Amino acid sequence: MTTPEHLATSADPPRPDTATSATSATSATFDTLVATVEGARGSLVLNRPDKLNPLSTHTLREIEQAARWFDDHHDLKVVVVSGAGRAFSAGADLSAFTSSASAEDRQQGWRMGRALDEMRAVTVARLHGWCVGGGLIVAAGCDLRVAARSARFSIPEVDLGIPLAWGGIPRLVREIGPALTKELVMTCRPFDAEEAFRSGFLNRVVDDDRLDEEVEVLVQTLLDKPKLALLETKAHVNAVTESMVGTGRSWADADGLFAGLRDPEGRAAAQRYVERVRR
Numbered sequence: 001m002t003t004p005e006h007l008a009t010s011a012d013p014p015r016p017d018t019a020t021s022a023t024s025a026t027s028a029t030f031d032t033l034v035a036t037v038e039g040a041r042g043s044l045v046l047n048r049p050d051k052l053n054p055l056s057t058h059t060l061r062e063i064e065q066a067a068r069w070f071d072d073h074h075d076l077k078v079v080v081v082s083g084a085g086r087a088f089s090a091g092a093d094l095s096a097f098t099s100s101a102s103a104e105d106r107q108q109g110w111r112m113g114r115a116l117d118e119m120r121a122v123t124v125a126r127l128h129g130w131c132v133g134g135g136l137i138v139a140a141g142c143d144l145r146v147a148a149r150s151a152r153f154s155i156p157e158v159d160l161g162i163p164l165a166w167g168g169i170p171r172l173v174r175e176i177g178p179a180l181t182k183e184l185v186m187t188c189r190p191f192d193a194e195e196a197f198r199s200g201f202l203n204r205v206v207d208d209d210r211l212d213e214e215v216e217v218l219v220q221t222l223l224d225k226p227k228l229a230l231l232e233t234k235a236h237v238n239a240v241t242e243s244m245v246g247t248g249r250s251w252a253d254a255d256g257l258f259a260g261l262r263d264p265e266g267r268a269a270a271q272r273y274v275e276r277v278r279r
Contacts, residue, residue, distance in 0.1 A: 024038065024039070025037065025038040026038070026073070028066065028069050030047075030062040030065070030066065031058065031062065032046070032047055032048050032056070032058065032059040032062055033045060033046060033047055033059070033062050033063065033066055034047050034084075035066045035069060035070070037070065037073045037076060039075060040075050040076060040077040040078065040223055040227070041076070041077065041078050041079070041080075041219060041223060042070055042073065042076055042078070042079035042080070042121065043079065043080050043082070044063075044066055044070070044079055044080070044081045044082070045082050045083070045084050046059070046081075046082070046083040046084060046088070046089055046135075046138075047084045048084075049083075049084040049085025049086065049087075050085070051090075051093075052083075052085065052086065052087040052089065052090035052129070052130065053083045053084065053085065053087060053088065053089040053090065053135070054089070054090060054091065054092065054093035055089060055091060055092045055093060055109075055134040055135065055138070056092075056093040056095075057105050057108050059093075060108045060109050060111075060112040060166075061108055061112070063112045063115065063116070063138070064108070064111050064112045064115040067112075067115035067116055067118070067119045068115065070119055070120075070121055071119060071120055071121075075227075076120070076121045077121055077122060077222060077223055077225075077227050077230060077231070078121055078122050078123075078124060078219050078222045078223055079119065079121045079122070079123050079124070080123075080124050080125075080126055080215060080219060081116075081123055081124065081125045081126065081138070081139075081142050082125075082126040083128070083129070083135075085129075086129045087128070087129030087130040087131070087135075088125075088126075088127045088128060088129060088130065088131045088135055088138075088139065088151070089130075089131060089132065089134065089135025089138060090130045090132045090133075090135060091132035091133030091134045091135050091136075091156075092109075092133055092134040094160070109134065109137070109165055109166030109167070110165070110166055110167050112138075112141075112166065113137060113138075113140075113141045113166055113167040113168075113171065114167070116138070116141030116142065117141055117238060120231055120234075120235075121231070122143050122144065122222055122230060122231070122234055123141070123142040123143045123144070124142060124143065124144045124145070124146065124215060124218060124219060124222075125138075125139040125142035125144070125145040125146070126146060126211065126212075126215045127139060127145060127146065127147035127148065127151050127193075127202075128147070128148040128150070128151055128208070128211060129148075129150075129151060129152070130151075130152050130153075130154070131147075131151060131152070131153050131154075132153070132154045132155075132156065133154070133155055133156055133157055133164075134166060134168075136153055136154075136155060136168070137164075137166050137167065137168040137171060140168070140171040140172060140174075140175055140201070141171065143234060144203050144218065145201065145202045145203055145204075146202070146203060146204045146205075146206065146211065146214055146215050146218060147193040147196065147197075147202050147204070147205050147206075147211075148193065148205075148206065148207075148208040148211045149193055149194070149205055149206065149207055149208060150193070150208050151192070151193045151196075151205075152190055152191075152192055152193075153190065153191050153192070153193075153196055153201075154188065154189075154190040154191070155168075155184050155185050155188060156188045157185070157188070158185060158186060158188050159188040159269060160269060161265065161267060161268070161269035164185050168185075169181065169185070170245045172184070172185070173245050174241050174244070174245040175199075175200060175201050176199040176200055176201050177199075177200075180199055193205045203218075204218070
């Protein structure tokens with residue numbers, strides 16, 4: 001869920017500033033994100049590249065706010081979700097999570113995932129570099145996923161002494177099935193884009209220098225479709241999968257996460273993990 005590069009504490013983000021340009025593009029700049037809409041397409045960028053786009057409670061809250069902001073744009077069909085810099089996201093900023101967190105903060109990861117799921121527009125994740133822990137959950141909350149061939153994935157939560165939270169388990173079961181979910185979450189082994197594609201997690205894997213081109217082809221294909229039929233199809237599929245593997249039933253997984261933060265064995269495991277990755 002994290003690497004040592006994440007050990008910075010974030011301040012409360014401001015409300016987004018919204019601006020409209022002469023080209024009819026509307027933007028909302030958050031503390032840790034950049035969100036834009038132009039016509040029927042939008043973009044959401046995780047924007048802390050110096051730290052590989054860590055996910056603090058504040059960033060999770062901003063993602064939720066951005067999802068609601070996109071829903072205010074009724075002509076919107078497609079939103080591309082990406083990470084600035086060298087990675088999509090290297091996971092949760094554990095320095096921002098403490099066992100004394102408020103009940104509201106404990107549920108923020110789950111609310112973020114639900115907000116992505118419930119966005120009316122189709123979301124396309126553009127994945128490159130590392131996609132770790134909570135970053136993988138953000139990607140799983142998107143409708144479609146395209147990755148660079150060099151992208152790498154990891155779910156290191158158990159090595160950190162904490163269970164996977166934020167609705168991650170039902171989302172992974174939904175995308176790759178229960179057996180592989182158990183293996184990847186329990187063993188914490190990294191996996192590459194080809195394996196993620198074979199598992200069904202990714203829709204497409206392309207050479208690194210073709211990532212933007214392939215995302216653009218997919219986005220244009222979706223933009224060419226009638227909006228009502230496109231968005232109703234998304235809503236229908238989501239309703240079916242929610243009835244099969246409901247993410248709503250995972251609201252209590254945050255309790256397990258924060259219990260892990262208090263567990264002495266879990267804290268010792270986290271310390272060993274940090275020391276190992278720093279070497």
